[in-house]
Amino acid sequence: MFSRKLFIAVGLAATLTADLPSWISTIEVRTKLEEIFYTTVTFGTNTLAWRKPPKETRPALSQQIQQAPADAQLYYLRAREAEAQLDFPAAEADWAKFTQIAPNRAQAW
Numbered sequence: 001m002f003s004r005k006l007f008i009a010v011g012l013a014a015t016l017t018a019d020l021p022s023w024i025s026t027i028e029v030r031t032k033l034e035e036i037f038y039t040t041v042t043f044g045t046n047t048l049a050w051r052k053p054p055k056e057t058r059p060a061l062s063q064q065i066q067q068a069p070a071d072a073q074l075y076y077l078r079a080r081e082a083e084a085q086l087d088f089p090a091a092e093a094d095w096a097k098f099t100q101i102a103p104n105r106a107q108a109w
Contacts, residue, residue: 036060054081
């Protein structure tokens with residue numbers, strides 16, 4: 001009975017993570033971004049990192065941008081989250097700022 005529940009849980013977790021955008025998989029574990037993008041969920045005896053929705057991540061990214069306004073990656077990530085919420089004017093503003101301060105402007109375009 002336990003192995004059946006475990007099999008279902010693993011299958012559910014695999015299905016849910018399959019829908020994540022590819023850029024999420026490149027976020028390194030144990031960084032400041034982990035706290036912004038993931039919340040910890042206890043499932044039985046396991047602890048899982050669960051993806052937060054964009055409505056929670058955008059304000060957290062805005063706080064990080066206030067602390068480090070020259071970090072182009074934060075503008076990039078906030079633009080992606082704005083697109084996920086279909087807030088295209090905010091995304092365009094972040095994309096413009098990202099291309100202005102990115103270390104390699106040609107690649108940013």
